Amino acid sequence: MQKIDGLLMKRDDLYAPFGPGEVNGGKLRQCMMLADSLPVAPTGLLTYCSIHSPQAPITAAVARSLGVPCRVVYGGTNRESVASLPMPRLAMKYGANILLAARSGRHSILYARAREIAEREGDFIVQYGINIIGHGDVLLEAVAAQAQNLPDELDNLVITCGSGITAAGMMIGLHKYGKRIKAVHLVATAPDRRPFIHKTLEGYGADRDFQYHDLFHRPGFTYEKGARAVWGGVKLHPHYEAKTMQWYRASGLPTEGALFWIVGAEPHPT
Template identity: 30%
Template sequence: MFEKYIDDIQSKHNNGVITAGSVHSPQSANIAKVAEFHKVKCITCVGGTKPENLDNHHMMRLTKHYGCEIKIVAGHGMSNVIHARERELAKENGYMVIEQGELLEKNPSEMFYATADQVENIPDELDNLVVASGVGIQLMGILLGLKKFNKKVKRIHSICVGPTREKHMKRYENELLKSQDGMVWDKPESLNLNEFTMLAHKSPYGKGHDYMVNNSYIDDIYEGKAYQWMLENVDTANEKTLFWCVGKRPRPEDVDYIIENGL
C-alpha cells in the first residue's frame, strides 16, 4: 500500500510521511522501515512516555534505528489526542498521514481481500476459530474469506486487545457495500457474513502474555492474550479449533540483534 502512494509522497508531500501509535505497537517501526527503503522522511507521534524513557521501549529503539523521528505529543497514551496532534503536524510540514486507518479509508477492499484470500488455506469445517483483534481489520478480511471459500465455522471468537469493535465492523461492511471493489458476489444488500462474538481481554494493552507455539514465540500483545483466552475457554482437545496468527512484533532480543547487525 505504501508503494501505491510513493509518487504522491515524493511530489505532493515533501517526500515525507507521518504516522502515530502506541510505544508498544509495531506500526511506527513498520512504516519507518518502508520509508527508509524508499528514502522518504518519516515522523511518528506517540504519547505516554518521556524522552529519557524512549529507549526502554524496544519498538521505539527499532523505529529510531530505521531513521524515523519520534515526537512525544502527549503525556498520556490516549489515541484520539495523539492522532489529532499527528494531523496538525501533517498540515504543518505537508507530510502524508500513513497508517492502517488512513489506508483503509482510501482503499478498503484491498486491505480486506488481502486477508480474505488467505482463508482458502484453512480447513473446510471448524468448531472454533479464534482471532486476536485490534480494530477488526483482520477479522473483517477473515469473514469475507469464509464466505468467498464457503468455509463452515460454528463459532468465531474475536478476542479484542482494547475495546470491542462492533461499530468498526459495521462501518467496514458499509464501506465494502458502497465500493463493490473485489466483491465475489453480485451487488448484495448485505454481506451476510458469519456471526461472531467479540470479547475484550481484561489485561492492559501493554502487558504481554508469553506463549510459544511450535518452538516459536507468538506475539505477546495480541496473539498471546487471545491464545491464553483460548486455552482457558475452548475445549481444543475435543473441538476442531483454529487459532489465527496474524504475525508478531519483534521481541526485545530480536530488536537488539537487528540493531547490532545493522539490518
C-alpha cells in the same frame, strides 16, 4: 498455515521480507500494500500509536524501503522511555524521527497532532491499526486473500481483535472463498470494535455472527503488560496472541477442527 501439536495455525508471522527478527506479519503486508496503492508516491510517512505498538517500526521499515523519511508521533511518554523500549528503538533503527507531540497518549489526541504535522511536512498518515479510511478495498482484500488457503470447513477460528481491521478482512475472505466456519472467536485486546466490524462486513455483503471475548475490560487487564505463551515452539506476541492463547487454553475449545490465526510475531531490535 501449519499444524502444530494438533492445532492448525495461520502463520502470518512468517511474512518477514526484511529478515528474521525484523518487523513481520499481516500488518506489515497491509502497510506495504497501502503505500504501493497510493496514486502519488509519498514524500514521507507519518504514524501515531502506543509506544508498545509495532505500528511505529512497521511504518518506519516501509518508509525506509521506499526511501522516504518517517515520523512517529507519541504522547504521554518521555525521551527516556523512548530510548529504552523495544518498539521505539526499532523504529529509530529503521530511521524514524520520534516526535513527542502530546501529554496524552490517546489516539484521538495523537491523530489531531499527526494531522497538523502532516499538513506542514506533506507526509502521508498511516492511521491507527493501518486504517482502512479511504483505502478499504486495498487493506481488507490484503487480509481476505489470506483466507483462501484455509480449510473449507472448521468448527472454530480464533483471532486477536485490536483495531478490528484484520478480523473484518478475515471474515470477508471467509465469505469470498466460501469457507464454512461454525464459530469465529474474536478475542479483544482493545476497546469494542463490534459496530465497526459489522458495518464493514455489511459493506461487502459478508456480515455474520461471531463470538466476542472481551479481555480489554477484564479487571487487571492492561495493554502495556505483556503475557507469555508458546505453542509447539512458536513464541507468541506478548501483547496480542500470547493473551489470546491464554484465553484459548482456558476456554475448553478443542484443538481438533480449530484454527488459531497469528497476525504477527514480536520483532526484536539488535
